[in-house]
Amino acid sequence: MKASWRALLAETRKRMGYHTSRAFFDHLKKQGVSFNYSYYMRIEREGALPSAKVMREIASALPEKAGEALVLGYCREQFPEHGFLFPERAFSVEAEPPPAGAPADGQTKQKELSLRQVATIVKSENHYYTFLLLSLARTPIRLAEIQEHFPARLVPPVLEDLLRERIILERGGSYSAVSVETRFPEAYNEELKRAYARMDEWDVDFGKRFQLEPFVNKMMIRRVSPRYLGIIRHQLEGLFDLVRSSDENDARFNESVIQLRVNLRKGRLPG
Structure with missing residues (x-):
């Protein structure tokens, strides 16, 4: 099963016009992937399945339809008993226009x-x-x-x-x-x-400099049990993850800009 996903990756590379693995990796690197060339070669030549994080990075660096097809192939190998949920999808790299809001020429994703x-x-x-x-x-x-x-x-x-x-x-x-x-x-x-x-x-x-409208303004000082500090911090990290993922794929719909600042301090007071 692994060879099938490896073959799909190699096919995607060739259809995008990259005849060597090195040239294709250089393209991925310009798009902001975090892994190195040796890791990529383990994926394409040895058939190693990447982590979900790396899979997302690769898919994001490809044209939309090609990325979707690669993700479906990845899911088929991860969950072979549920392969019917992830049908093969044909795609055309050459005919696909860049999506609205995609990086302009010379821009990188990360x-x-x-x-x-x-x-x-x-x-x-x-x-x-x-x-x-x-x-x-x-x-x-x-x-x-x-x-x-x-x-x-x-x-x-x-x-x-x-x-x-x-x-x-x-x-x-x-x-x-x-x-x-x-x-x-x-x-x-x-x-x-x-x-x-x-x-x-x-x-x-x-916010003041660019006249951002006040949306939520809250402040709280209270005593808490130390065992809740970790929970509070975890919930805040979840909030920031939500904000980071709250943009649309089509950048035309990302109309609002928000500024979120959290300053959580801890210490001891008498009494």
Whole structure:
């Protein structure tokens, strides 16, 4: 059974025009997959089934119909006794247009920022807010639209800095983020810790700066049992997972922008 999914993966690669596994992996990597080439070769050549997380990454890096066909094949191998639930699906890579809201040419689906790029983003509050504005945009934004939110004279040098570090793209006077889903590196040194502290300060004013409408405003101080702290934290993590997954595949329907900040502190007081 494993060979059938391996064959489907190889067929998908060839139909997309990649005659070598290396070229196809390079394409996947540009789309933001997290695994390395040796792991991919275990999948295609040795027939190893990937984890569900890797399967989602591969499917997301492919044209929609090709990704769906690959997921169905994956499910058939995972659950052979229920194969009738996952029928084979024909697809045409060449005839399939890019979905609305898909990354523009030159954009990647996911990318981890370098230290130099992080340093550029935190160069000033305007750099950071411009980066956020373009990262959240569903379509490229014209210069005039950007200048509606910032002092006009400050916009060109900010854009120049972000363009130089390949954080944003420019086409025909409109701007977009290089990656539609950026990852910041872990704060493994003091430079990054200071950078993220600055971002935390600027995040406080983001909603006011862009006139986001207050939606929920709650505050609570109370005593709790220590054994509930883990449960509370787990529930909060579930909430953030929900927010991260609450966008539609068709970006045209992602009309609302939300800002969610949680600051949960613990300690002891007398009495």
